[in-house]
Amino acid sequence: MRLMASGSSAVRPWRIGVLFSATGVTAAVETSQLGGTLLAIDEINEAGGVLGRPVEAVVYDPASEPRAYRRLAERLLTEDGVRLIFGGYMSSTRKAMLPVVEAHRGLLFYPTLYEGFEYSRHCVYTGAAPNQNSIQLANYLLSTCGNRFFMIGSDYVYPYESNRIMTDFVVQSRGTVLDEIYVPLGAGPAEFDRVMAKVQRAAPDVIFSTVVGADTATLYEAHHAAGLDAATLPIASLTTGEAEVAAMPAEVAAGHITAAPFFETLDTPAARRFVAAFKRRNGVHMPVTAAAEAAYFQVHLAMRALAAAGTDAPEPLLAQLGESAFDAPQGRVRIDGTNNHTYLRPRIARLDARGRFRVVWDAGAPVKPDPYCVAQSLSDWPADGRQIALS
Template identity: 60%
Template sequence: MEEEAKSNAPWRVGVLFSQSGVTAAIERTQLNATLLAIDEINSAGGVAGRPIEAVAHDPQSNPKKFRELGERLMEDSRVRVVFGCYMSSTRKALLPVLEARDGLLFYPTLYEGFEYSSHCIYTGAAPNQNSLPLLKYLLDTYGDRFLFVGSNYVFPYESNRVMADLIASAKGNVLNEIYIPLEPKAEDFDKVIREIRKHGPDVIFSTVVGAGTPMLYRAYREAGFDPAKMPIASLTTSEAEVALMEPEDAAGHITAAPFFDSLNTSSARSFVSAFRLKYGQDAPIPAGAEAAYFQVHLFAEALRSAGSDAPDALVRALKGLEHDAPQGRVRIDSDNNHTYLWPKIGRITENRGFEVVWSPRIRVKPDPYFLSPSIDDWSHLPFEGRRA
C-alpha cells in the first residue's frame, strides 16, 4: 500500500459503457458522466498527486462482450476497478469475472435487487427506493389496476415480480404481463395496444428499455390513449429515452428516479451546467448518469483514504462514506454496499423535461432484499432520517 502511494503512475480504471447497441443512448450518458468526473478529479490534482486514467471499451450492449472486455481489462490492462453496466444481464455477465480476479465493479444503474457482492458497489436505486414510492404515488393518484409491459430479459421479469407482490399487498390487480423483444420492431407493440384496449387499466407499468421505449410511447399516443387518465409509469424511461421521442409522445407520463436533470438545487445545477458545457446544451442527463458521476467521486475519496486501489482496501474505505451528490448527500451502506438515495416521482412535461410531482424529501436506506416493504405507511420504510 505504501509503495502504491509513492508511485507516480496513473490510477488506471476500466470503463465499460456501451456506445452502440440497444441501450447505447443511456449508456453514452453514463460514459460521459464518468469521464467528466475523472476530468474534474484530475484537474484538482488527481489522487495523491496521481491522475486517474480511463481505459474505456464499447461492449455494444452485449453481455458476452462485457464479459470478454472485463477479462481483457483485468488481465491485459491490469486494472482492478471497473465502472460500468446498464442492463442487469450485462452486470451478471461481468461480475463473476471481477469476483474471480479480485476486481471491483461500480454499478450506477437501478436494478431489481436481491443481490449482494463484496466485489460490487451499487449506486443506482434498489426496488425500495423506486418501485415502492412509484407505486404509492400511482395508487394515490390513478388507481389499482395495472398492465405490465417489459423487455424480454432479467430486469423486467424480476422488477415486475417485485411490483406484482407490492400491488397484491395493496389489494390491487395485475391484469396482464407482456414481454417484447429486447430489440423490438414497431409491430411488436400491436399486442400491447390490444391488451390495453381489452383491459382498460389505470396504469401501464413499463420496464421496456433502450430503443423500444420510444416505440411504446409512440404506439400509445397513436392509439389515442390519455396519459392524464391512464399513464405509462416507468423506472426505465429517463431523459435519455425521452430525448428520442416526439414531445407529444412523452408528455404526461411518469417516471421514478432519485435524480432528474431539471432539479433546481445548487449542486444539481452545477452538475448539469458542467455536463452540458462539455457535451452540449441539449445533452440529456438521466439518473444513471448522475450515479455514474458521483460514484467516481466516491471512488476518489475512498482511494485517497486507502492509499491503494486494492478492492478490499477500497471497500473498507467506502463503507459509510458520504458524498454531496447532485441529488443530495448520499452514503454507501456498510451492510450491503448499496447507496442511500433520494426518491422522486417525475411527470414528463410538454418540452420533454421532468417536473417533480412527489417526493418524501428524505433519503432512503437501501433495502435490496426488501425486508421491510410497506405501501400504506412510509414510516415502515428504512428511512435514514436526513431530510432535504
C-alpha cells in the first residue's frame, strides 16, 4: 500500500519515507508510531512547511516482516526519490534496513528502544538505549521486588541482547537469573501456560519480559490465569506499553511494571497537549506510546535540522542535528552528535487497577545516551532519581 500524507501543493515537497506496520505481530505499537509521525508532519505543514515547502510522506506497510522492510527501504531510496526514512520497531527490522540505507547513502530515523551496542553513521536512534531504561529498571526491581529473576523473551535479536544486559546488572547486585526462556513470535496460549508452570516451580521475585507485540497480552493473561499476583510477582518489561496493555483486561494488566521515557498519563502541560493532539488526529481509542512519542519528536528534530541545513542530504543534516534540541512531550531532547543517539528522560511506571501507567520513579533530567554502557553501573542511580509514592 502506498499513501501520500498531507503536503499537496504546487511547491515541490520534501519527500520522506515512512515504514511502520499496519499488520503483523507488532501492528498495534507501530500504528501508534505512524500516528505520531503523521501528527508531526501535519503540525509542520500547518506552520508553513520547511523553508516554504511542505513535507510529504510516502508510507508503506511492511507487515512486521524484516524482509519487507528491506525491500521497501530500497524502493523508497531508489524509486521514490527519498533520502530520509522514518520507521521500524523490532531490531530485526532495523538490521534489515540498515545495509540498504547505508549502501544508498540515506538516513534512517529509528524511534524504538533497542539493545544498544550499535552505531551507524546512517541511523539516528531516538528510542532508549540500555543506559536509559535497563539500568534504571534493574535498580528499581532489585530495591523493591527482590533479586531472583526469571526471564522470558520473544525469539529474535532484541530479547537475547536485552536479557544479556539485564543479567549483567542483576549479577552486579549479587542477584540470580533462575531461567531464561524464548518463545517464537506468534506463540499461542499453550506455550505461555508452559512457561508459567516453569515460573511457579522456580519461584522468582520478578519476571523480566522482552516478549513483544500481540504475544504480550497472551503472556500477561497466562500469568493471571496461573493465579499469580502482580503485587508479589510482577512482570517487569521494557516492551510493554499502552498499545500492548490495550489488548488485555485491566485486572490482567494491574500491578505490572514498565520503564520508558514517556507515558500517556504524564501530567505535564507538554504531555497533555501532545496526547490531546494525537487523539484528535488518530482517534480517542488509539494508545499513545513511548514509541509514538519518539516517532513524533524525531520528525520535528529532523525537519529543524533540514531547515538549518537547507537540504535533506544526510551529511549536512546530521551536522545540524547535533546542534539543536526540541521540547518533546517527555521534556527537552537532543541528539548526541558523537553517537547519533538521543538524550532521554528515564521513568518507571506501574499499572494501576484501571490499567493505566502511574509513574513511580523519575530520573528528573535527561540522561546522556551511552549505547555501549561504557561507564554505567547500578550504583550510578539510587540517588540520582526520585521514587514517587503511588496514591
